[in-house]
Amino acid sequence: MALQQVVEQIVTGLGYDLVEIERSPGGLLRVTIDLPWVQPTVDAPVPATEQFITVEDCEKVTRQLQFALEVDGVEYKRLEVSSPGIDRPLRHEQDFVRFEGSVIDLTLKAPIGAAAAGQVSATRKKFRGLLSRAESGGWQIVWSDEPAVKPGQKVSKKRVPAPLQALGFTLDELRDARLAPIVDFKGRGAKTGQVPG
Known part of the structure; x- marks a missing residue:
């Protein structure tokens, strides 16, 4: 066997x-x-x-x-x-269903290409964002390229936030997908559904 x-x-x-x-x-x-x-x-x-x-x-x-x-x-x-740990790999469709709404890191096998790029570099392969269902029934990752605000940093109210971006993908296009290893020292009851910057 x-x-x-x-x-x-x-x-x-x-x-x-x-x-x-x-x-x-x-x-x-x-x-x-x-x-x-x-x-x-x-x-x-x-x-x-x-x-x-x-x-x-x-x-x-x-x-x-x-x-x-x-x-x-x-x-x-x-x-x-x-155990799989905080950066658990996502391999099967059931893993994506289970962790829908979680922040994930994904790496594509090939760059997204110029046609789909828009505001994203056509050579980009790595993304961190919120896993969700796409309207087409497949999967997508939603993210913002806005840098994270550092503790104590003042943010201008006039500052325009970076737009949300979405990338649809199939499991065949992935080289690797994992839960993002984000540790919140304030406890498990942290806000969910936030798109990482």
Whole structure:
């Protein structure tokens, strides 16, 4: 059985989602897991408290994987099982649905091109903005190129804010997409839906 199949079978069998598998030089096998996501419905809205992967979850998966990989003869020197972290990769359509409305960093495989550029450089590949559904049914990222205001900096009331920009994309056009690693030291109850500058 292939490595992907073995790992996925063990991880999902224990009740977790497999986010990614990485093989690194030196024999490191890194497996990233997350709790399964259930799309909210009218009958089952979003739970009030988020649940996260714990050390105990990682230990449980590690023990099972060590046994299964040994039985299948998969060679590795070190196994690392972890949570996706604050810069969680977005790989599948379900990931984009789950994190709609979040600030993400995305990198395109190819520059956007002169035809679609408008105010954006035609050679630009990297964007940080708010993930949302496009009117066409696909996905888009919305951002403003306005620099962030530094603490204590006075902003003129006459200053015209930079316009919001949007870029539609398909999953095939992406090289990488991740949740933006934004840490708010004021707590989890921060304002949501703000477009980053």
